[in-house]
Structures are given as structure tokens and as C-alpha cells.
Ligand SMILES: Nc1ncnc2c1ncn2[C@@H]1O[C@H](COP(=O)(O)OP(=O)(O)OP(=O)(O)O)[C@@H](O)[C@H]1O
């Protein structure tokens with residue numbers, strides 16, 4: 001099928017270009033490790049405070065880091081597509097008979113694989129520091145990173161191509177990123193927050209995704225939190241893929 | 254030279270594109286009709302902002318027309334864009350390669366989007382690079398190539414699937430004279446050997462002149478002239494004679510004499526230089542000299558210039574292409 005040929009060609013090209021930028025890959029790997037080593041120890045102390053949810057501090061902390069990795073790893077890829085557009089690469093590909101979906105999905109696939117590798121290193125380091133969960137919980141964590149990463153990469157590519165300027169794209173990303181980070185309990189559980197903040201955060205889908213992953217890490221696979229978080233994550237990837245495809249196809253409008 | 258004998262390969266009717274820029278409409282292309290025949294080299298000549306790139310992008314399915322229709326290599330632009338894409342090559346004005354990709358990788362991955370196998374892509378890629386004097390760039394990063402080398406690499410990419418129709422948007426921008434001449438040879442060779450139809454934009458008059466079987470002149474989104482380079486130039490009235498004198502007064506006196514000659518238009522004097530046009534410079538010059546001699550005036554320099562495409566443009570639009 002030509003779709004899979006196109007997908008593979010776009011993916012391998014993107015992957016080769018990523019691997020040729022070892023510094024970027026290294027920084028991407030370093031970030032979660034820094035969080036683990038420089039922020040993790042503080043959290044171990046905070047875990048003693050009343051209001052901290054059940055489970056040990058690593059089971060609380062690592063799901064948050066994984067969700068953060070997925071969201072932010074995906075969110076910034078739009079900068080790359082703006083640069084590609086400027087060099088004429090996007091138009092050069094659009095003028096071929098290649099599937100439009102493959103042109104964006106091949107790039108997203110590259111991002112997902114980079115993110116999953118980063119997540120595996122993160123989890124490995126966390127294990128070394130004291131994380132103990134089942135293999136299924138770890139797998140669920142990686143799947144969640146992949147889903148979130150893909151959804152945000154699609155959306156980020158769409159936004160980057162729609163805006164076509166780094167100066168316009170950066171504020172959009174920041175405007176979006178900060179509330180998501182603060183209202184999702186990624187770093188500190190929202191159970192520590194005052195009542196009104198908890199209510200506000202209930203409207204943030206990413207909080208529910210974090211909570212779902214925390215439940216999974218506790219071994220609570222059957223809890224309603226897990227169902228809600230999974231449904232939200234699947235919805236997100238559907239919306240992301242749809243928006244991404246729409247914007248890519250609209251490039252020739 | 255094969256001109257106008259083949260079947261039509263591009264037929265555009267009323268093609269139009271209006272951009273929206275900050276809420277205000279910009280009429281980039283105002284309903285143009287054009288026909289290009291198989292095997293032709295057509296030059297699309299016009300100043301910056303005339304609408305050349307916009308027209309090309311519409312014909313390449315990169316931009317939806319806001320009005321009109323076109324058939325490109327037998328496929329309708331709106332109904333079968335994928336069919337068009339399969340049959341055409343396009344070299345954009347903006348480039349086509351990533352700086353940190355290797356030239357060979359870009360060529361092969363581009364070819365594979367047309368369904369060409371890896372080995373075949375590499376074979377064709379190396380042959381094309383060779384033909385455009387780029388034999389040793391296969392393993393070089395695109396960003397490390399000089400501007401002109403990178404431009405030629407863009408052209409290699411656009412030709413890799415051996416399309417029947419190629420659109421080249423200012424192919425020779427940034428090339429030195431030797432590379433330009435080589436590119437022209439290659440473009441002519443493509444047509445002569447493989448019968449490829451070539452539609453190229455340029456604002457170099459010498460390029461349009463040297464390369465095209467037929468020229469379309471575009472200005473402000475509309476085609477203002479069309480024809481072979483020779484026919485276009487023949488339409489401009491006459492040759493320009495430029496005479497230099499020792500001083501301004503002599504030039505002024507010579508202008509009065511030149512103005513009274515048969516067929517000459519109003520002479521212009523600039524410092525000590527006199528310029529006027531006559532239907533035929535070769536036959537007018539002896540008369541000019543004898544008339545000047547009788548009045549005791551001797552020019553210190555003389556030049557006769559045949560009309561150029563710039564004069565064509567000037568006559569059509571009242572502006573020079575060079576501005
Ligand atoms: N995306 C766009 N949005 C708004 N206006 C545009 C856009 N692209 C082009 N234009 C305008 O349309 C007109 C035609 O542009 P076009 O790029 O087709 O010109 P061109 O003949 O290729 O010029 P050049 O020789 O500089 O390449 C110009 O006035 C340009 O400013």
C-alpha cells in the first residue's frame with residue numbers, strides 16, 4: 001500500500017534527521033532525569049504531609065513526569081515544522097502524490113518513538129531511585145506517553161503550520177502549557193490544593209489522565225479514575241489526529 | 254526547435270487567485286488563460302510580485318485557485334490533483350532540502366514518495382547530479398553546499414521521477430554564469446532527448462530570451478504579451494542609437510538634427526549623450542553621420558542597440574523590468 005510506503009519514507013527521513021542532532025536527543029533525555037534527581041527528593045519529604053494521596057512518593061511522582069513528558073515532548077515539535085516549511089521541504093513533499101496523512105503521521109511516529117525511548121530511560125532511572133510497580137503499570141505508562149505525545153505532536157504540527165512563524169507560535173505554546181502544568185497536579189498532587197483550586201482542576205482533562213496513571217501505578221487497574229483517564233486520552237488522540245490532518249490538507253487551500 | 258506542434262499539456266481558463274492579507278483581498282492572479290503544448294519550453298516573465306509563483310503553485314496543486322479551471326497533463330486540477338502530482342515536477346523558488354540532511358538522502362527519500370525503488374532512485378540521482386556538475390555532493394549536508402549548488406540540487410530533486418512536465422520557479426537564481434549556461438543546456442537537453450515540457454519563470458530577460466520557445470509576459474496578475482522572443486521584440490518599434498559628444502551643447506545641437514531625420518522619434522539628451530530610436534539602426538546610421546558631418550558635429554562614441562525583452566516590457570507596461 002502506498003500509504004505505508006509514504007509513512008515509512010517520511011518516518012525514516014525524520015528519524016535520521018533527529019538522530020543527527022544528538023544534542024537535542026541528549027537534552028530531551030536529561031530533562032526527566034533532572035526532575036527525578038533534583039525534584040524527587042523534595043517530594044519524598046512532602047509525602048509525609050497530611051492530604052498526600054495513598055502510595056509511596058515515587059508512585060505518585062513518576063506518573064506525573066510521564067504525562068509531562070508526553071505533553072511537552074509533543075507540544076514543542078511545531079517549531080521543527082515551521083523550520084521545515086521555511087526551507088521549502090513541506091511544499092516539496094506536498095507536490096508529490098504522497099498521502100497527506102502519511103506526511104504528518106510519519107513525523108508524529110518519529111516523535112512518539114523518541115518520547116517512548118525517553119520514557120523508558122526515565123522509568124529505568126526511577127527504578128534505580130526506588131520506584132517499585134508491576135510491569136503492566138510500566139507498560140501502561142509507556143502507552144500513555146505514546147498517546148499523549150502523538151496527540152500533542154499532531155496538534156503542535158497543525159498549529160505550527162497554521163501560524164508559520166516561531167514568534168507567533170511560541171506565545172501560543174506558553175499560553176497553553178502553563179495552566180496545563182499548574183492545574184494537572186503533575187508535580188504535586190491536587191489533593192494538596194485548596195478546595196477552589198481542586199474544583200478548577202477538575203475541568204483539566206490532563207489532571208484526570210495523571211490520576212488514572214497514578215491509580216495504575218498503585219495497582220488499582222479497575223478504578224473509575226483509570227477508565228475516565230483512558231477515555232480522555234483516546235479522545236485526545238482522535239481529536240489531535242483529526243486537527244493535524246485537516247491543517248495539513250488545508251495547506252494547499 | 255519544436256514550437257506549438259504538440260498536443261496541449263496545460264490548458265488554463267480564467268485562472269484566478271485572491272489572497273486575503275489582513276482582511277484585505279490581494280488579487281495576485283486575475284483570471285489568466287494559457288495553453289502550453291507538449292515539448293515546448295515556455296518562459297513566464299514578469300517583475301517581482303507579478304503573480305508568477307502564484308500561477309505556478311496553482312498549476313502544481315499547491316494552491317487552490319479562487320476561480321477558473323485548468324487541465325494539467327490530462328488531469329483536472331480540482332477533480333484529480335493526485336493525477337496531476339504524479340505527472341509533474343516542481344522546483345520551488347524557496348528551495349526543497351533540509352540543511353542537516355545529506356543530499357543523497359533527500360534525493361532518495363523524495364524519489365520514494367513517487368514509488369521509485371531505492372536503487373533506481375540512487376542511480377537516477379547520481380546521474381542527474383553528474384549532469385549538473387554536482388557529482389561529489391551525495392554525502393554532503395545540504396546546508397554545507399553553496400547557494401548555487403543547493404539550487405542545482407533542488408532541480409535534481411524536481412527531475413528525479415522523470416516527469417513529462419516540469420515547472421521551474423526561477424531556476425537560475427544564484428547561479429554563476431557558467432552554471433547558468435550549463436543549466437540552460439541541461440534544460441534544452443531534457444526537452445530534446447526526452448520531450449519534457451518545461452514551464453519556467455524568470456525575471457532575467459536574457460534567460461527568457463535564450464531558453465524559451467515562447468514567452469508569456471505577466472504583470473499585475475494578468476498576461477500582457479505572448480509570443481516567440483523574436484516576434485515580441487519585432488513588435489517593439491525600432492533600434493536605439495546612442496551617440497556621445499564632447500559636451501552638452503554639441504549633443505543638443507545634434508538632437509535637433511537627429512529629430513529631423515526620417516522615422517526617428519523624439520531624441521533625448523542626457524549630459525553629453527544623445528539617445529533616439531529609428532526603425533532600423535543599420536540603415537539609419539550612415540544618414541545620421543552625414544547629416545551631423547554637414548553641420549560640423551562629430552560624435553566621440555556610438556552604439557546601436559537591438560530591442561530587448563526589457564524594451565518589450567517597457568512598451569507593454571510603461572515600466573522597466575529592471576526596476
Ligand atoms: N500568502 C500570501 N498572502 C498574501 N499575499 C500574497 C501571498 N503570496 C503572494 N502574495 C502576493 O501576491 C502577489 C503575487 O505574488 P507572487 O509570489 O506570485 O509573485 P512573483 O511573480 O512570483 O514574484 P517574485 O518575482 O518576487 O517571485 C504579490 O503581490 C504578493 O505580495
Ligand SMILES: [Mg+2]
Pocket residue numbers: 305306307346422
Ligand atoms: Mg515568485
